[in-house]
Amino acid sequence: MGKNLTSRAENYSKWYNDLIVKADLAEHSAVKGCMVIKPYGYAIWEKMQATLDKMFKDSGHVNAYFPLFIPKSFFSKEASHVKGFAKECAVVTHYRLKNSDDGKEIVVDESARLEEELIVRPTSETIIWNTYRNWIQSYRDLPILVNQWANVVRWEMRTRLFLRTAEFLWQEGHTAHAGREEAVSETLKMLNIYAEFAEKHMAMPVIKGVKTESERFAGALETYCIEALMQDGKALQAGTSHFLGQNFAKAFDVKFTNKEGVQDYVWATSWGVSTRLMGALVMSHSDDEGLVLPPKLAPIQVVIVPIYKTPEERQATLEAASKIKQELQSRSISVKTDERDTHTPGWKFAEYELKGVPVRIGIGPRDIQNQTIEVARRDTKEKSTYQVVDAALKIEHLLEQIQDNIYKKALSFRETKTFSADTYEEFKEMLKHGGFVLAHWDGDPGTEGKIKEETSATIRCIPYENRKEEGKCIYTGKPSAQRVLFAIAY
Amino acid sequence: MGKNLTSRAENYSKWYNDLIVKADLAEHSAVKGCMVIKPYGYAIWEKMQATLDKMFKDSGHVNAYFPLFIPKSFFSKEASHVKGFAKECAVVTHYRLKNSDDGKEIVVDESARLEEELIVRPTSETIIWNTYRNWIQSYRDLPILVNQWANVVRWEMRTRLFLRTAEFLWQEGHTAHAGREEAVSETLKMLNIYAEFAEKHMAMPVIKGVKTESERFAGALETYCIEALMQDGKALQAGTSHFLGQNFAKAFDVKFTNKEGVQDYVWATSWGVSTRLMGALVMSHSDDEGLVLPPKLAPIQVVIVPIYKTPEERQATLEAASKIKQELQSRSISVKTDERDTHTPGWKFAEYELKGVPVRIGIGPRDIQNQTIEVARRDTKEKSTYQVVDAALKIEHLLEQIQDNIYKKALSFRETKTFSADTYEEFKEMLKHGGFVLAHWDGDPGTEGKIKEETSATIRCIPYENRKEEGKCIYTGKPSAQRVLFAIAY
Numbered sequence: 001m002g003k004n005l006t007s008r009a010e011n012y013s014k015w016y017n018d019l020i021v022k023a024d025l026a027e028h029s030a031v032k033g034c035m036v037i038k039p040y041g042y043a044i045w046e047k048m049q050a051t052l053d054k055m056f057k058d059s060g061h062v063n064a065y066f067p068l069f070i071p072k073s074f075f076s077k078e079a080s081h082v083k084g085f086a087k088e089c090a091v092v093t094h095y096r097l098k099n100s101d102d103g104k105e106i107v108v109d110e111s112a113r114l115e116e117e118l119i120v121r122p123t124s125e126t127i128i129w130n131t132y133r134n135w136i137q138s139y140r141d142l143p144i145l146v147n148q149w150a151n152v153v154r155w156e157m158r159t160r161l162f163l164r165t166a167e168f169l170w171q172e173g174h175t176a177h178a179g180r181e182e183a184v185s186e187t188l189k190m191l192n193i194y195a196e197f198a199e200k201h202m203a204m205p206v207i208k209g210v211k212t213e214s215e216r217f218a219g220a221l222e223t224y225c226i227e228a229l230m231q232d233g234k235a236l237q238a239g240t241s242h243f244l245g246q247n248f249a250k251a252f253d254v255k256f257t258n259k260e261g262v263q264d265y266v267w268a269t270s271w272g273v274s275t276r277l278m279g280a281l282v283m284s285h286s287d288d289e290g291l292v293l294p295p296k297l298a299p300i301q302v303v304i305v306p307i308y309k310t311p312e313e314r315q316a317t318l319e320a321a322s323k324i325k326q327e328l329q330s331r332s333i334s335v336k337t338d339e340r341d342t343h344t345p346g347w348k349f350a351e352y353e354l355k356g357v358p359v360r361i362g363i364g365p366r367d368i369q370n371q372t373i374e375v376a377r378r379d380t381k382e383k384s385t386y387q388v389v390d391a392a393l394k395i396e397h398l399l400e401q402i403q404d405n406i407y408k409k410a411l412s413f414r415e416t417k418t419f420s421a422d423t424y425e426e427f428k429e430m431l432k433h434g435g436f437v438l439a440h441w442d443g444d445p446g447t448e449g450k451i452k453e454e455t456s457a458t459i460r461c462i463p464y465e466n467r468k469e470e471g472k473c474i475y476t477g478k479p480s481a482q483r484v485l486f487a488i489a490y
Numbered sequence: 491m492g493k494n495l496t497s498r499a500e501n502y503s504k505w506y507n508d509l510i511v512k513a514d515l516a517e518h519s520a521v522k523g524c525m526v527i528k529p530y531g532y533a534i535w536e537k538m539q540a541t542l543d544k545m546f547k548d549s550g551h552v553n554a555y556f557p558l559f560i561p562k563s564f565f566s567k568e569a570s571h572v573k574g575f576a577k578e579c580a581v582v583t584h585y586r587l588k589n590s591d592d593g594k595e596i597v598v599d600e601s602a603r604l605e606e607e608l609i610v611r612p613t614s615e616t617i618i619w620n621t622y623r624n625w626i627q628s629y630r631d632l633p634i635l636v637n638q639w640a641n642v643v644r645w646e647m648r649t650r651l652f653l654r655t656a657e658f659l660w661q662e663g664h665t666a667h668a669g670r671e672e673a674v675s676e677t678l679k680m681l682n683i684y685a686e687f688a689e690k691h692m693a694m695p696v697i698k699g700v701k702t703e704s705e706r707f708a709g710a711l712e713t714y715c716i717e718a719l720m721q722d723g724k725a726l727q728a729g730t731s732h733f734l735g736q737n738f739a740k741a742f743d744v745k746f747t748n749k750e751g752v753q754d755y756v757w758a759t760s761w762g763v764s765t766r767l768m769g770a771l772v773m774s775h776s777d778d779e780g781l782v783l784p785p786k787l788a789p790i791q792v793v794i795v796p797i798y799k800t801p802e803e804r805q806a807t808l809e810a811a812s813k814i815k816q817e818l819q820s821r822s823i824s825v826k827t828d829e830r831d832t833h834t835p836g837w838k839f840a841e842y843e844l845k846g847v848p849v850r851i852g853i854g855p856r857d858i859q860n861q862t863i864e865v866a867r868r869d870t871k872e873k874s875t876y877q878v879v880d881a882a883l884k885i886e887h888l889l890e891q892i893q894d895n896i897y898k899k900a901l902s903f904r905e906t907k908t909f910s911a912d913t914y915e916e917f918k919e920m921l922k923h924g925g926f927v928l929a930h931w932d933g934d935p936g937t938e939g940k941i942k943e944e945t946s947a948t949i950r951c952i953p954y955e956n957r958k959e960e961g962k963c964i965y966t967g968k969p970s971a972q973r974v975l976f977a978i979a980y
Contacts, residue, residue: 030564030620031608034557039636042554064532067524068610068641068657069580072587074520076596086587090559091598092610093583095645097562097576106566108581108607117598118521120558120582120610130520140832146529151558151641155585167558342630 005354007288012232016283020161023291023355025278033159033166040355041278043299045169048277049149051201051296052171055193061145061173066127068151069118074126077251081125084218088155090120090166120153125219125244125270128174129252136176136266138257143186144176152274162279163236163490170274176266178258180245183267184222187243190271191224191464194239202277203294203407204228204284205414206238207436207485209461214445217270221245227460227485229414230283233434235460235487238280241271279490284410285379291356292379294406295399302328302395303357304337307345307364314341317363320388324361324373327392333399353378358402359395379406420483424474427486431457436487440480442473451475457486495844497778502722506773510651513781513845515768523649523656527765530845533789535659535765539639541691541786542661542763545683551635551663556617558641559608564616567741571615574708578645580610580656610643615709615760618664619738626666626756628747633676634666642764652769653726653980660764666756668748670735673757674712677733680761681714681954684729692767693784693897694718694774695904696728697926697975699951704935707760711735717950717975719904720773723924725950725977728770731761769980774900775869781846782869784896785889792818792885793847794827797835797854804831807853810878814851814863817882823889843868848892849885869896910973914964917976921947926977930970932963941965947976 005022006014020026025041028034037045053063069092075082096112099105121127128146135141149171159165173190177183191208198206206226216223220242228238249255249265256266285292295301304325306317321337328335336357338348345362352360362374373391376383379402386394417435421427430437441447441459452458462484473480495512496504510516515531518524527535543553559582565572586602589595611617618636625631639661649655663680667673681698688696696716706713710732718728739745739755746756775782785791794815796807811827818825826847828838835852842850852864863881866873869892876884907925911917920927931937931949942948952974963970 027624029557030617031557031559031561034559036557036621037555039552039554043552045555046553062529062533063536064529065527065535065659067519067521067526068643069521069524071521072596072598075587082587082596086589086596089585089587090582090608091584091587092580093598094581095579097565097572097579097581097609099576106562106572106576108562108583118580119587127520131517131526134517153558169555 005288005290008231015288016279017161019282019286019290020279025282026161028161031166033156035161035165035167037169037275040299044281044293044297045275045278047297047299048201049171052193052197052273053149055197056147056171056173059189059193061147061175063148064146065148065150066124066131068121070121070124070127072117072119074130075119077126078219078247081219081251085122085154089122090153090155092118092120121150122152122154123270123272124148124150124152124172125174125248125268126252129248129254129268132176132266133252133254136254136256139178139259142176142178142256142266143182145173145186146175147171147173160279162275162282165275168275170272172270172272175269176249176254177269178256178267180267183245183269184243187222187224187241187269187271190269191226191239191241194241194271194273195226197273198226198228198238199407201294201296202281202284203296203403203410204238204280205407205411207461208464209466209485210464211240211461212445212448212459212484214448215458217242219244219247220270221247224464225461227487228280228284229417229436229487230280230490231413232283233417233488235436235489236276236280236283237460237489238277239271239273242269244268244270285406286356290354292406293356293358295358295403298356298358299334300336300352300355300357301333301399302335302359302361303348303352304335304361304363305345305348305352306337306339307362309365313365316365316368320363320368320373321361324363324388324391328395331392331396333392333396349376358399361395377402379409421474422471427457427474428455431455431486431488434488436460436485438483439474439486440471440482441484442476442478442480444476444478447473447475451486456488458489460485460487460489495778495780498721505778506769507651509772509776509780515772516651518651521656523646525651525655525657527659530789531768534771534783534787535768537787537789538691538767539661542683542687543639545687546637546661546663549679549683551637551665553638554636555638555640556614556621558611560611560614560617562607562609564620565609567616568709568737571709571741575612575644579612580643580645582608582610611640612642612644613760613762614638614640614642614662615664615734615738615758616742619742619744619758622666622756623742623744626744626746629668629749632666632668632746632756633672635663635676636665637661637663650769652765652772655765658765660762662760662762665759666739666744667759668746668757670757673735673759674733677712677714677731677759677761680759681716681729681731684731684761684763685716687763688716688718688728689897691784691786692771692774693786693893693900694728694770695897695901697951698954699956699975700954701730701951702935702938702949702974704938705949707732709734709737710760711737714954715951717977718770718774719907719926719977720770720980721903722773723907723978725926725979726766726770726773727950727979728767729761729763732759734758734760775896776846780844782896783846783848785848785893788846788848789824790826790842790845790847791823791889792825792849792851793838793842794825794851794853795835795838795842796827796829797852799855803855806855806858810853810858810863811851814853814878814881818885821882821886823886839866848889851885867892869899911964912961917947917964918945921945921976921978924978926950926975928973929964929976930961930972931974932966932968932970934966934968937963937965941976946978948979950975950977950979
C-alpha cells in the first residue's frame with residue numbers, strides 16, 4: 001500500500017484530494033467536472049442514503065421520480081429562480097447523432113433540433129410544481145410530502161471531488177401544504193432531521209440557522225441550513241431546507257380550495273442534501289494516515305487480519321477469524337476477513353487505516369495459544385488485547401465508543417475554533433487562523449457584501465439557537481440585535 | 491373511487507394506460523416522452539430495487555456511479571455500438587442560459603457552446619470501459635463486478651408509460667474478466683438471477699434464451715434474455731445479459747497482464763433491467779378491476795377497512811384493527827388501516843382493488859361480536875371469515891398462496907398460449923390469436939427479416955433449455971436444428 005498521503009499541515013487541499021483518490025472513494029472522470037464514485041465511496045453513500053431514507057419515511061414522506069429534463073420556459077416562470085440557475089445549466093438542444101457526410105465521424109444531426117431546449121435539472125422545483133398543479137384541487141389533497149433521490153447538474157468551472165462537481169447525487173424533498181405555518185414547520189422539521197443525521201450518524205457537529213437574504217436559495221422566502229466546520233477552519237454548508245412560501249404555486253398556478261371553500265395558492269418547502277456530505281465526512285474526521293469513518297457509516301466496521309507464517313498457522317488463524325467473524329455478524333456488525341496471501345499483514349494494516357475501518361483485529365499464533373485477539377481502534381490508534389470469550393460484546397461497545405469519541409473530538413475542535421469578534425480588526429485577525437467568528441452585523445446586504453469582498457468571509461447563518469445580544473456592527477458600527485456566524489466557506 | 495377502467499377485451503392498450511394512471515403508478519410529464527413515477531408506483535419499484543440489489547450483492551457485486559454524460563467521441567470507438575444508439579441520443583451542446591437582448595425571455599447563451607458535445611447516457615459501456623482502463627493492470631485487478639443504478643435516456647418518438655419512455659430508470663451491471671469462459675459464465679449467472687427475480691418475486695414466468703444476431707445488443711457477441719408473455723398475447727423482453735467479448739476492451743484499450751505475464755484484452759459483460767418491469771408486472775397479472783400485485787412486491791400487503799355506523803362502533807372496530815395490525819406487523823407483513831371517515835367502506839374496497847392490495851380485511855360490529863374478521867383476497871376475489879385468534883398466521887400463509895397462485899395462473903396462461911407451427915400458414919394463423927409460436931427457422935437474418943416484415947413477429951429468443959429437433963424452416967424450407975421462439979412483441 002503506497003500511501004504517501006500529503007499531510008494536512010503541508011497542503012490541506014492536496015491531502016483531501018489524495019485521500020479521496022487513494023482511499024478509493026472517487027476520481028475525476030473523462031467528462032469535465034463529473035466524477036466517478038468508486039465502489040468503496042458509493043458504499044458509504046448507500047449507508048447515508050439508507051439512513052436518511054428511513055428518517056424521511058418515518059416522518060411521513062414518500063419517494064417519487066420526476067423527469068431529468070426541464071423545458072426552458074419553466075425556468076422563466078419564477079424570476080429569482082432562473083436568475084440563480086441560468087448561468088450553470090446544461091442544455092439539450094438535439095436528439096440525434098448521424099454520420100458526417102464523409103462518413104468519418106459522428107456529428108450532431110442538425111435536422112433533429114428540439115423545438116424548445118431542455119435543461120438538465122439543476123433542481124426540480126419547476127417541473128415538480130408544474131406536476132403538482134394536477135395533483136392538488138382541495139385541502140384534502142394536502143399535504144404532499146414527496147422526496148426524490150436523483151442526479152442533478154450545475155455547470156461548475158472549478159470542481160473538487162464531492163464538494164463541487166457538475167453532476168452530483170442528492171435527494172430533494174418537495175412538499176405542498178395548505179397553510180404557511182404548516183409549511184414553515186415542515187421546513188424546520190427537515191432541518192432538524194438533517195442535523196440529527198449529521199450529528200448522530202456522521203458524528204459531525206453542526207450549527208443550525210437561517211441564511212441571510214443574499215445567501216438564500218433562488219426562489220425561497222427563507223433558507224435554513226446546517227453548517228459544519230472542517231479541520232482547516234473552513235465552513236461547509238451540509239444541508240439546506242427552504243421555505244418557499246407561495247412563490248412556486250403562483251408561478252405554476254397551483255391553487256387549492258380550503259376548508260372554507262375559498263381558493264388559495266399552495267404553500268411549499270424544498271430541502272436537500274447531496275454527495276457533498278461525503279466530502280464533509282472526510283474532512284471532519286480523517287487524519288494524515290487516511291480516512292477515519294464513524295462506525296455507523298463505515299461499509300466495513302471491523303476487519304480481521306490473520307497473521308501467520310506456516311500453512312498450519314494460516315489454518316489456525318483463519319479458523320479463529322471465522323469464529324469471531326460469526327459472533328460479530330450475529331450482532332449485526334459488518335466484518336471482513338482479509339484472507340489474501342499476496343499481501344503482508346503490515347501492508348493490510350496500512351490499507352485499512354487508509355480506508356478508515358473503525359476496528360482492526362489481528363490474530364496471530366500467540367493469540368491462538370492465549371485465546372486472545374489484538375484489537376486496534378482507528379480513531380485513537382490504541383491497541384488492546386481482548387479475551388476471545390467476550391470479544392464480540394466488547395467490540396460492539398467499542399464501536400459505540402468510537403462513534404461517540406469522533407463526534408466529541410470534532411465538537412471540541414469546533415469549540416476551540418469558534419471566536420467572538422467585537423471589532424473589524426479582531427474579526428480579520430481571527431479569520432486568518434480559520435474557524436467560525438461570531439460578530440455583530442447591521443443586517444444590511446451591502447455591509448455583508450463588503451465584508452465578503454474584503455475578507456472572503458460570508459455569513460454562514462444566523463444561528464437558530466442564538467442568544468439575543470445587542471451590539472454594534474463590526475463594519476458600520478450600526479446597531480445589531482444579535483451576533484451572526486461568519487466564516488470562510490467551501 | 492370512480493374506476494371506470496376500460497376492460498381488457500374492449501381495448502387492451504387503453505386498459506393498460508388507464509390502469510397505470512388511475513392506480514397512481516405513473517403519468518406523462520410536461521416533457522415529451524418522460525414520465526413522472528408517482529409515489530405508489532415508485533414504492534413498487536423500490537421493492538424491486540431492494541430485492542435485485544440484494545441478489546446482486548449476494549452474488550459478489552458492488553455498486554458504483556459513473557457520469558450521466560458521455561463525450562460524443564467515445565461513441566465512435568465501438569462501431570456497432572454507435573450505430574445502435576446514435577439515432578436516439580439527447581445531446582448537450584451548451585452550458586449556460588442568458589436573458590435575451592430585449593430582456594423578455596431566457597435564451598441559450600451561444601457563447602457557452604461546448605467544445606465537444608456530450609450525450610446523455612443511453613447506456614454506459616463506453617464511459618465505464620474508458621474508466622476501467624485505469625483500474626486494470628493485472629489479473630489481480632480482476633474480476634471487476636460493478637453495478638450502477640441510474641437514469642438513462644433513449645429518445646423515443648412513440649412512448650408508453652413504463653414500457654417505452656425517453657428517460658427510464660434501470661440498473662446496469664458492467665463486469666470485467668480475465669477470461670472468456672469466466673465472462674460467459676457471469677453473463678449466464680446474471681440471466682439466471684433475472685429469471686429467478688421475475689418468477690419468484692414478480693410471479694411472472696419467463697423463457698430464458700439467446701437472441702439472434704439481428705436482435706443483439708449493439709456491441710455484444712451474444713445477448714441472452716428473459717421473455718415473458720403478456721395477457722394480450724404479446725411478448726415482452728424483461729431483461730438482458732450481454733457477453734461483450736473483448737469489443738469494448740479493444741475500443742478503449744483495456745489490457746491486463748495475465749498470470750503468465752502476457753498482455754491480453756479484458757473480457758466484458760453487461761446486463762440490465764429497467765422500470766419496464768413495472769409495465770410487465772402490471773400486464774402479467776392485473777384484471778378489469780385493477781392491479782393484481784404479487785405480495786412480495788406489494789407496498790401494502792394487507793389493508794384493513796373498519797366498518798361502522800356509530801362512534802362506538804368506530805372505536806371498537808378501530809381497536810380490533812389495531813390489534814390485528816400489530817400481529818401482522820410482527821410477522822413482517824406491511825399493513826395499512828384506512829381510518830378515513832370521508833369515504834365509505836365500499837369506496838375503499840374499490841380503491842384497494844384498483845391498487846392491487848393482495849389481502850383486504852373488513853371488520854364490522856358483527857365481527858367484533860363473533861371475534862372474527864372478513865378476509866378477501868385480491869387475486870381470486872374469494873372471501874372467508876377468519877377467527878381473530880389465528881388470523882395473523884393464516885394471513886401469512888394466504889399471502890404465500892396468493893404469490894404462488896398468481897405465478898401459476900400466469901404460467902398456465904402462457905402454456906395455453908404457446909404453439910408449435912410447422913408451416914408458414916399455420917404460423918400466421920396462430921399469430922392472429924397472440925402468444926408464443928415455436929417454429930423452425932433456417933438461421934438466416936434475411937429470412938428473419940422477411941418474416942418480421944410480413945407478420946410483425948420477431949424471434950424473441952432461441953430458448954436456452956431447448957429440445958433439439960430437426961426440421962424445416964417455415965419460410966424457406968431449409969434445414970433447421972431446433973425451433974425458435976417467435977412472437978409479436980412490445
